[in-house]
Amino acid sequence: xxNGTSTAAYPGARSAFxxxxxxxxxxxxxxxxxxxxxxxxxxxLLITAVxxxxxxxxxxxxxxxxxxxxxxxxxDWVFFKHYARMxxxxxxxxxxxxxxVWVTSSIALEFLxxxxxxxxxxxDLPGTKLLAVLILLPYFLPNVVAGHMWALMLDPRxxxxxxxxxxxxxxxxYKAWFADPNTAMAAAIVVEAWHxxxxxxxxxxxxxxxxxxxxxxxxDIDGAGAFSQLRLITxxxxxxxxxxxxxxxxxxxxxxxxxLLILTSGGPGRSTQVLSLYAFQTAYKDFNFGxxxxxxxxxxxxxxxxxxxxxxLSRFNQE
Numbered sequence: 001x002x003n004g005t006s007t008a009a010y011p012g013a014r015s016a017f018x019x020x021x022x023x024x025x026x027x028x029x030x031x032x033x034x035x036x037x038x039x040x041x042x043x044x045l046l047i048t049a050v051x052x053x054x055x056x057x058x059x060x061x062x063x064x065x066x067x068x069x070x071x072x073x074x075x076d077w078v079f080f081k082h083y084a085r086m087x088x089x090x091x092x093x094x095x096x097x098x099x100x101v102w103v104t105s106s107i108a109l110e111f112l113x114x115x116x117x118x119x120x121x122x123x124d125l126p127g128t129k130l131l132a133v134l135i136l137l138p139y140f141l142p143n144v145v146a147g148h149m150w151a152l153m154l155d156p157r158x159x160x161x162x163x164x165x166x167x168x169x170x171x172x173x174y175k176a177w178f179a180d181p182n183t184a185m186a187a188a189i190v191v192e193a194w195h196x197x198x199x200x201x202x203x204x205x206x207x208x209x210x211x212x213x214x215x216x217x218x219x220d221i222d223g224a225g226a227f228s229q230l231r232l233i234t235x236x237x238x239x240x241x242x243x244x245x246x247x248x249x250x251x252x253x254x255x256x257x258x259x260l261l262i263l264t265s266g267g268p269g270r271s272t273q274v275l276s277l278y279a280f281q282t283a284y285k286d287f288n289f290g291x292x293x294x295x296x297x298x299x300x301x302x303x304x305x306x307x308x309x310x311x312x313l314s315r316f317n318q319e
Contacts, residue, residue: 055300062293069287082294091270091278092295099274101185102192102260103253107246109193114200119234121201122208132205139198147262150191154178178264181271188263188272195259196252200245207241208234243314247307254299275299 065078086092121132138146153161156176165171177187211234219229235242257277260266266273266281275295283292 058293059297061289062297064290066290066293067286067288078290082291083298085291086294086298091273092275094270095273095275095278098185098270098272099254099276102189102272102274103250105189106192106196106253107249109189110197110249111200111242111246113193113197115204117197117201118204118208119230121205135201136198138195139202141195143195143256143258144262146191146195147259150194151178151263154187179268181268184264184268184272188260191263192253192259196249199249203241203245204238207238211237239314243310247310250306251303254303 062082063077063079065073065076065081067073117135121128121135141149153159154177156162156174156179159174162171162174166174175183178184215233215237216229219233224232254274255276257274257280260272260274260277261280264272266277276299279292279295279299282288282295
């Protein structure tokens with residue numbers, strides 16, 4: 001008996017076979033309203049595994065005792081013990097203040113240098129393409145390489161920058177920039193600005209390419225100068241890009257202690273101690289992962305509040 005004869009003799013079996021056909025079932029499912037949820041399911045599972053679960057685990061870690069060098073303490077729930085300790089921790093308040101100085105000063109300097117560089121590269125002059133590549137080179141360097149390079153250039157004995165400043169008469173003798181509490185943070189901010197200003201340059205330059213040239217021509221006819229065009233045309237048209245760039249850089253600076261770890265390790269004293277570096281040292285030097293988790297949660301909340309407030313302020317200014 002052939003297959004054709006069997007399906008013809010048993011039409012019920014044929015309909016059952018068609019219902020069990022996976023290709024047909026997928027085709028029917030793709031026409032239903034549940035298809036889009038199935039397409040989003042792999043991404044949702046990936047986000048849950050990579051982002052959501054570690055975040056929730058870090059939050060619950062901040063409510064538990066977790067000291068690897070003190071196993072006798074166990075891993076019991078301590079609830080708000082770490083947060084209460086934080087309020088009376090003088091290092092936390094010093095790190096919080098230094099974080100504000102570190103982030104604000106670095107972003108202000110990076111934005112100013114990036115804006116000037118982007119405006120210069122936006123002109124159709126000979127050599128601008130080569131200059132654009134050279135400007136982006138610092139951003140390509142890993143923080144570890146950039147940190148060690150600047151540590152060597154600012155070395156009080158072998159540093160070329162000290163030698164140049166002494167030769168031109170700006171310094172009387174070689175200076176240990178990262179060993180002086182009065183200059184360590186400023187020197188680290190300069191290094192960070194040199195390394196990351198191309199990020200602003202790249203985004204601002206992309207935004208400048210999208211501003212219609214007719215706006216500048218009309219401004220020229222009305223007699224507006226270069227500064228007036230910058231204030232009334234360029235910066236308002238770049239407001240969305242600047243807001244996104246600032247938020248991304250704030251997140252990067254608050255969460256990345258690697259450059260300060262290489263240059264100063266938070267010293268001298270606590271003059272360059274920031275929250276991310278304090279959390280890192282608490283976790284991997286003191287092995288107090290519970291308290292480090294609480295510090296991380298505080299940083300997370302501060303970043304969320306800043307992002308929400310900055311976006312609201314940007315929208316208010318646009319209106």
